[in-house]
Amino acid sequence: MAYKIIASQCTACSACEPECPNVAIREKNGIFVIDPKKCTECIGYFDEPKCVEVCPVENTCVIDKAYPRYQAA
Amino acid sequence: MQAKTAFVGVGDIKPVTPLRQLLEKVAEHKGCGTSGGSGKASCGSSGGPQDMDPEVWEKVKNHPCYSEEAHHHYARMHVAVAPACNIQCNYCNRKYDCANESRPGVMSEKLTPEQASKKVLAVASAIPQMTVLGIAGPGDPLANPAKTFKTFELISKSAPDIKLCLSTNGLTLLDYVDTIAAFNVDHVTITVNMVDPEIGQHIYPWIYYKKKRYTGIEAARILTERQMQGLEMLTERKILCKINSVMIPGINDKHLVEVNRAVKQRGAFLHNIMPLISAPEHGTVFGLNGQRGPTAQELKALQDACEGEMNMMRHCRQCRADAVGLLGEDRSAEFTSAKIESMEVTYDAQSRKAYQETVERERQATVAAKAAEQEQLSRLADAQAIGMLIAVATKGHGKINEHFGHATEFQIYEVNAKGAKFVGHRRVDLYCQGGYGEEESLVTVIRAINDCHAVFVAKIGGCPKDDLKKAGIDPVEKYAHQFIEQSAITYFMEYVTKVKAGEIIHQVRGDADIRQGAYIAAA
Numbered sequence: 001m002a003y004k005i006i007a008s009q010c011t012a013c014s015a016c017e018p019e020c021p022n023v024a025i026r027e028k029n030g031i032f033v034i035d036p037k038k039c040t041e042c043i044g045y046f047d048e049p050k051c052v053e054v055c056p057v058e059n060t061c062v063i064d065k066a067y068p069r070y071q072a073a
Numbered sequence: 074m075q076a077k078t079a080f081v082g083v084g085d086i087k088p089v090t091p092l093r094q095l096l097e098k099v100a101e102h103k104g105c106g107t108s109g110g111s112g113k114a115s116c117g118s119s120g121g122p123q124d125m126d127p128e129v130w131e132k133v134k135n136h137p138c139y140s141e142e143a144h145h146h147y148a149r150m151h152v153a154v155a156p157a158c159n160i161q162c163n164y165c166n167r168k169y170d171c172a173n174e175s176r177p178g179v180m181s182e183k184l185t186p187e188q189a190s191k192k193v194l195a196v197a198s199a200i201p202q203m204t205v206l207g208i209a210g211p212g213d214p215l216a217n218p219a220k221t222f223k224t225f226e227l228i229s230k231s232a233p234d235i236k237l238c239l240s241t242n243g244l245t246l247l248d249y250v251d252t253i254a255a256f257n258v259d260h261v262t263i264t265v266n267m268v269d270p271e272i273g274q275h276i277y278p279w280i281y282y283k284k285k286r287y288t289g290i291e292a293a294r295i296l297t298e299r300q301m302q303g304l305e306m307l308t309e310r311k312i313l314c315k316i317n318s319v320m321i322p323g324i325n326d327k328h329l330v331e332v333n334r335a336v337k338q339r340g341a342f343l344h345n346i347m348p349l350i351s352a353p354e355h356g357t358v359f360g361l362n363g364q365r366g367p368t369a370q371e372l373k374a375l376q377d378a379c380e381g382e383m384n385m386m387r388h389c390r391q392c393r394a395d396a397v398g399l400l401g402e403d404r405s406a407e408f409t410s411a412k413i414e415s416m417e418v419t420y421d422a423q424s425r426k427a428y429q430e431t432v433e434r435e436r437q438a439t440v441a442a443k444a445a446e447q448e449q450l451s452r453l454a455d456a457q458a459i460g461m462l463i464a465v466a467t468k469g470h471g472k473i474n475e476h477f478g479h480a481t482e483f484q485i486y487e488v489n490a491k492g493a494k495f496v497g498h499r500r501v502d503l504y505c506q507g508g509y510g511e512e513e514s515l516v517t518v519i520r521a522i523n524d525c526h527a528v529f530v531a532k533i534g535g536c537p538k539d540d541l542k543k544a545g546i547d548p549v550e551k552y553a554h555q556f557i558e559q560s561a562i563t564y565f566m567e568y569v570t571k572v573k574a575g576e577i578i579h580q581v582r583g584d585a586d587i588r589q590g591a592y593i594a595a596a
Contacts, residue, residue, distance in 0.1 A: 011167045012183070013212055015157035019284070046284065053286035056158060056167040 002039035003049055004064035007031050009057050016051040016061065025051060034061075041070045129342070132259055132313055147432070149205040150196050151396050152189035153182065154220045158212035160242050160280040160296065162266075163358035164319060164349055167211070183211075186220055188410055190227035194420050196408055197232055201428035209240040209262075215249050225256045234422060236260065240317070244280060244296055246303030254310045261307055262315045262345075263300055267325050268335045270294040275324050278358070301339060308340030315343040315386065320367050320375060321359070322349070333379040344379060345386035348372050348587045369524055369585035373496060387497045439471035443559040447492055450562050455573045460489035462582070463561050464499070464522040464546075466530040473552050473560060477533035483522055486561050493561040499585065519544045524585040526568075529560060545582070 002024075005016075010031055017025045017032065022045075024038035034051065041063075042049040051061040158167065184192065197203050206228055208214040214221040225237050238260035239253070246263065253261065267273040273293025280292040287295060307314050316336045318329050325332075333344055349366040351359045358364075367375075376385050396405055464483035466475035485497045499521040501514075515537055522528060527547040531554060541548045552560035571577045 009168070011156070013156040013158065013167060015159070015212070015216065015281075048286065050284065054157075054159070054281045056161060 001041065001063050001065060001069045002036035002067045003034050003041060003051060003061050004036070005032055005034055005051070006060050006062060007033075009060040011057060013056060015054045015056065019050040019054050021045040021050065034064075036064060036067050039070070043070055129313070133342075147205070147429075148200050148203045149207060149396070150193065150203060151207045151209045152184055152192060152224060153211055154184050154186055154189045154224050155208055155210055155214040155217035156183055156212045157216045158210075158242075159216040159244050159282065160213070160292075161278050162242075163276055163278060163364075164321070164351060164360075166356040166360075168356060182410060184410070186223035186227055189224045190231060192408055192410070193228050193235065194231055195416050197235065197425065198420055199407075199416075200404075201425045202432060203235070204429070205236045205238060205260075207238045207240060213242050213244070214239045215241045215245045218245075218249060218252070222252060222256060225258065229256065232420060232422075234425065238262070240264070242296070243300035243303045244282060245299070247299060247306065250303065250306045250310065253307070254312060258312065260313050260315065262317055263304055263341075264317045264319070265297075265300055265304075265332055265336060266319050266321070267293065267328060268297050268301070268332050269328060270297060272325050272328050273297060276321065301335065304336060304339045304341060313343075314341045315345060316341045317345045317347060317389075319349050320346050320372060322365055322367050322371065324364075326367065326371070326375060329375060330378055333383065337383045341383070343384045343386050345389050346372070346376055346379065347389055366587055369497070369499070369521075369587055372587065376496075387495065435470060439556055439558070442556040443493070443562060446559050446562040446566070450490065450492060450566060453490070453566055453569060455569050457490050459565075459569055459572065459579055460487065461526040461565065461568070462487055462496070462524050463493075463564065464525040464528040465557050465561075466528070467557060471557055472554055473529045473557055474531050474554050477528070477530040477537060477548070480530075483525075483528065484557070485522075485525065486557065488561045488565040493558040493565070499587070515540055519546065520586045522546065522585060524582045526582060527564060529557070529564075545580070 005025075012027070012031055014027065014032065017027070020034075020039075021042060022038045022040055024035045025032055026035070027033075049061065055061050193206055208221050208224060221239065228235060229237065237256060237258045239258060240262035241264070243263040243265070246261075266276050270290045270293035273296060274290050277293055277296060279286050279288045280296055281287075282292075282295055282299075304314055304316075314336075316332070318325075318332055320326055320329060329346060336344060349359065349364065351357065351364050351366050353360050353363075376387060379385055463486045465473055465486060466477055466480040467473055467484055468475045480501065482498050482500045484495060485499060486493050487496045488494075501518045501521045518537075519541065523544070523546075525546055527549050528541060529549050529552055531550070533541075533548050533550060538548045549564065552564070568577070568579075572579045
């Protein structure tokens with residue numbers, strides 16, 4: 001699985017963008033999106049996903065169940 | 074200040090901290106800014122640099138946020154280029170954004186550094202008294218270092234006469250002190266709500282520091298350590314530091330005296346204690362759990378208690394991250410990106426300078442105007458036991474020049490045997506809209522200035538006049554278009570004489586409300 005940003009809750013503050021170790025987050029038409037192909041849920045980098053930790057709105061960066069759980073290589 | 078420079082003695086000063094000591098001297102002496110305990114209002118009785126260090130005076134004299142007197146004449150603007158933040162405060166909710174609301178952290182339009190630079194030039198051309206550009210958010214400028222410093226770089230090239238300042242929570246300040254100094258940013262505001270992590274944990278649920286979220290006491294401990302070190306490093310580099318503190322009754326209200334002491338020790342120049350803005354509709358933790366803000370008397374008592382230690386700022390309007398104009402007015406709606414695109418921008422440094430010289434003459438006239446009254450007052454022995462607050466409707470220029478019904482705020486002056494001094498302001502709803510007043514708004518106005526004995530206005534209608542009298546507030550029109558402080562002293566002397574003659578009985582007034590909620594700017 002990957003993380004996703006719930007667009008209706010996102011304040012577009014951009015705090016998550018530079019924190020992502022996979023450079024998976026970018027701004028798209030004023031809102032921020034996570035590229036599920038690049039997201040590793042921070043596994044292998046950190047104990048906690050960085051976007052979740054830095055986001056000012058709770059429960060806005062959440063697991064996207066549409067994708068299978070990330071497997072570390 | 075020559076005398077004081079000699080007093081400190083060049084030999085006594087440690088090489089790394091000359092300004093800190095100098096500033097403490099200035100703070101003790103109540104030289105400038107937000108009026109000291111001496112009772113002399115505003116920036117010294119002579120309005121000039123002789124009662125403070127010329128170097129400091131030069132830096133603050135046209136900075137509306139650093140000098141109480143300057144804020145009547147000079148304008149500032151904030152550009153909202155810094156959306157990200159690295160800490161969470163219980164009085165802030167980043168989701169809330171409304172064009173009709175005026176409080177820190179709120180803005181309607183996020184700008185890129187390039188857009189911000191263009192906006193600054195457009196505003197500076199339209200408003201020649203615009204002297205200061207600040208980056209205050211809506212997040213933390215230093216959590217967006219690339220955008221913040223790019224903006225400074227662009228503006229210092231295109232409009233070098235504009236002063237740069239920034240306002241930060243201080244968490245990453247240490248990392249950027251040298252960059253701040255390199256960009257000639259000479260004013261930095263740090264928000265310090267506590268110096269004790271036990272208290273801090275009730276204000277900050279978490280911080281994000283060095284790639285990790287911290288919570289509770291640990292978060293507050295890291296924050297306060299970083300803030301204090303950052304403050305020390307800035308003052309060592311002769312960068313003027315103002316401290317903002319939010320007064321939260323029951324949480325840090327008593328503790329702020331300790332904060333005041335801690336920041337003064339580290340060389341802060343000015344302390345701004347602001348009332349908590351808290352309402353359920355803001356969606357903040359404090360708003361939702363019913364945490365109240367302080368009353369006018371509580372706020373003033375705390376400010377008075379800290380004033381013995383250092384200069385207090387009392388004219389803060391807790392403005393938006395994209396505010397434009399004089400403090401107390403917001404012209405941000407005139408300068409949206411779309412409007413700027415269609416504006417013809419010609420940056421004329423010469424005419425700006427000429428305008429600012431006019432302003433300088435005007436403010437010196439304000440100070441000179443009250444000299445005779447001040448002298449008379451000092452000889453009026455009966456004044457000793459009496460003090461009062463006076464609310465003033467003003468559009469600026471140090472004069473009573475606003476209609477009661479058009480006032481969106483009242484400035485509050487304290488008058489006693491020592492003289493007249495600005496001690497704050499009260500925001501009120503527009504009482505008069507469309508030519509007639511509404512009863513309910515008048516009640517709000519009276520509540521906001523209920524601690525005042527009189528209200529000075531340029532003009533006032535019959536109905537509100539009667540209601541004010543019933544509430545025990547004297548509506549005064551006779552000083553219309555005259556200088557505020559001069560008129561306040563004259564009124565006070567007449568009042569004292571009447572009390573002495575037994576014509577009136579002096580009574581102590583009650584408390585007043587600090588207005589919460591949305592501020593609807595005059596459209």
